[in-house]
Amino acid sequence: MDPSSSTPRGEVTAGEAEHEVLRIFADHGFPLNATLAEMLNEHHSHRTERRGAGFTQATRHLARFVNRRREAGEHPDFDALFAGVARAAPRHVLRLLPARLEREESRLLAAIVVDLAFPQAAFGAVVELPPWPEDLKIGTCPLAEKYFLELAEAFVRRKGQANVLVSRAGEPLLIEKLNLGDSHSCISVAPVILNGVVLPPGSLFGVHYEGSVGQRKNRVLPGEIIPIDRCSGFRFLRLSTLAVSPRYRERAFTAHFQAQVAAGLFAPGETTIEQLCRLAQGQI
Numbered sequence: 001m002d003p004s005s006s007t008p009r010g011e012v013t014a015g016e017a018e019h020e021v022l023r024i025f026a027d028h029g030f031p032l033n034a035t036l037a038e039m040l041n042e043h044h045s046h047r048t049e050r051r052g053a054g055f056t057q058a059t060r061h062l063a064r065f066v067n068r069r070r071e072a073g074e075h076p077d078f079d080a081l082f083a084g085v086a087r088a089a090p091r092h093v094l095r096l097l098p099a100r101l102e103r104e105e106s107r108l109l110a111a112i113v114v115d116l117a118f119p120q121a122a123f124g125a126v127v128e129l130p131p132w133p134e135d136l137k138i139g140t141c142p143l144a145e146k147y148f149l150e151l152a153e154a155f156v157r158r159k160g161q162a163n164v165l166v167s168r169a170g171e172p173l174l175i176e177k178l179n180l181g182d183s184h185s186c187i188s189v190a191p192v193i194l195n196g197v198v199l200p201p202g203s204l205f206g207v208h209y210e211g212s213v214g215q216r217k218n219r220v221l222p223g224e225i226i227p228i229d230r231c232s233g234f235r236f237l238r239l240s241t242l243a244v245s246p247r248y249r250e251r252a253f254t255a256h257f258q259a260q261v262a263a264g265l266f267a268p269g270e271t272t273i274e275q276l277c278r279l280a281q282g283q284i
Helices: 020-027 034-040 054-066 084-088 091-100 104-117 146-151 246-262 273-281
Strands: 161-166 172-178 185-188 192-194 197-199 203-208 224-227 233-239
Touching: 020 034, 020 091, 020 104, 034 054, 054 104, 054 233, 054 246, 091 104, 104 197, 104 246, 146 172, 146 273, 172 203, 172 273
Parallel strands: 161 224
Antiparallel strands: 161 172, 172 185, 185 203, 192 197, 203 233
C-alpha cells in the first residue's frame, strides 16, 4: 500500500474499535440506531461482495431517509435515526457534532445525519435537485465506480456517453453515464441539496427524465450538456469512494476499496473528484 494512504498515527482503522461517529454522537446524547452502529463497526454481514463494507452500507441506509420528501423542520424519521434517549438531549448540540469529528469520512456522514434531523434550505451556490419519488433500477455494488474512474482519465468506452448536468447558471453539478454499466447513474462534482440534505461531491445519484433533454453536445467527449431543470428528478444512492480523499479512502471504505483494487479498477486509490470536475468543466 502506498505510504500516503496509510492510517495517520493515533487513528485506528474501521473495525478495530467503535467508530468515532458512534462514540461522539452517543457521548453527546444522540446514539445512532442499532443498524447504523452495526454497519459503522464493520460487522462481517456488511463486508460482502454485494454490500462492500460497513461505511458504504451506512450511506446506503441514510439514502433511504434522504430520498423521502418532507416539509421544512425536523425529519419525521428522527426516532428511526437515533435511539429514543436522543429526545432528551439539547437539539442545538447535534448541529455542532460534525465539527467535533477528526476523520474526513466521519464528518461527511455526520453532516448527512444532522441535515436529516434539521433539513437545509438551498443556499448560496449550492443547488437543490428535484427529487424523484420512485426507486430507479440502478445498481450500487462496490464496483459501481468503475466507469467514473475511467471517465476521470477522459476515457469513454465504445458506445458510451458522459452527459454533464448543469445548473441554471451553467455550472457542472453531475456527470451522468449512458451505456456504461447501468445508464442514468450519476456522480456529483459539486455539493448539491436533495430534500433538505447537503450531499458532497462524489455522491452517486440516479436521474430520471424522458425523451431528448440535451441542450447541446459536449465540447470533447461523446455526450450532451443537460440542464437539471429538464430532469424529472434524482435519487441519492450512496457515497462513492471518490467522496473521500485518496489518503483516507481505504480507511473509510475498507473491504469495499480492497474489492476495487482486487477487481483491477483503474486507479481507485489515486483518482480524485477534482479530476471529474475538471473533465466536466472541459465539456461546457
